[in-house]
Amino acid sequence: MVRGLGILLLLQFLGELISRGFDIPIPGNVIGMGLLLIALQAGIVKTAWVQEAVDLLLSHLALFFVPAGVGVMVYFDLIRKEWLAIVTAMVVSTFVVMAVTGWVESALDKRRGDHAE
């Protein structure tokens, strides 16, 4: 548990180092996700070392977004002024993105499956 958390935080630290060092617009934690993938693939990190910490964090992933969401209250005035444009664009766009992404992936996957037969 402690070892796993230590590994995850170390990889995030390395990710931040790469992100800032090379001035890449990708945040350190996303680079850290890639580093964990590479470390597991290369056998530098064993699955068993991180499993417990990963399960603990991912089973509570939703909780960690709550404080950021509460931050919305600071921008109430701004949102109130242009609420129609903001709410419509956000809601409609989110559904359209899900539909397009899901349909494109399914269609390509199905077509490729048909070729394989």
Place this chain on the structure above:
Amino acid sequence: MLNELIATPLFGIALTLIVYALAQRLYLRTGHILTNPVAVSIAAIIVLLLAADIPYQAYAVGGDYILFLLGPSVVALGLPLYTRRAEILAKKGPILVGVTAGAVVSIVTASGLAWLLGGSREVILSLAPKSVTTPIAIGIVEKIGGLAPLTAALVVLTGCIGAICGPEFCRLIGVRDPTAMGLAVGTASHGIGTARMLEEDRLAGAVSGLAIGLNGLITAFILPLLFWLVGGF
């Protein structure tokens, strides 16, 4: 004395954990998607803070500790990705094209609709990266000239939409395959959508986590390009 205590991390952390635990209980009891624990917790905490006249800054002293755990959690998404690598690699073509299509559609529809409805330049720019995970979205918005704090708030709201009705909407429109569904919800609703997908199905959760990274990368690359194409806007 009470005000002093409220300004310590103890207040924000305790409030968030207790409200979230209660929201989770409500969700398990009712089983209704509208009682999504993240959305209910955010709404309940905002109401409580406003009612007690406690500024967000005081809450954030503790809230930031919880937010901090988001960092290692994103790193942790590498493990399900590794465990499911064979299934994911087998579909790498459809996955890449799917996320790219979603990324372009997200930018065009979000900023396009806001423009059609008379949104100001700041709002249009701040909405453009709404489906991308918070830290990447902020980086992009600072580059194109939107309001970073507004973007952060819009990103979380967008995540809640996907978490509340993503899987149901996908089934409704015939997207039932776990890979396709995870990709759709992860591309549209980043980490908050992924949290919901992890509850639904492990493979869908892994693909959704991958979509956070891919959509972030693709949007960071094409959004400045698209705005440059429309004449710097």
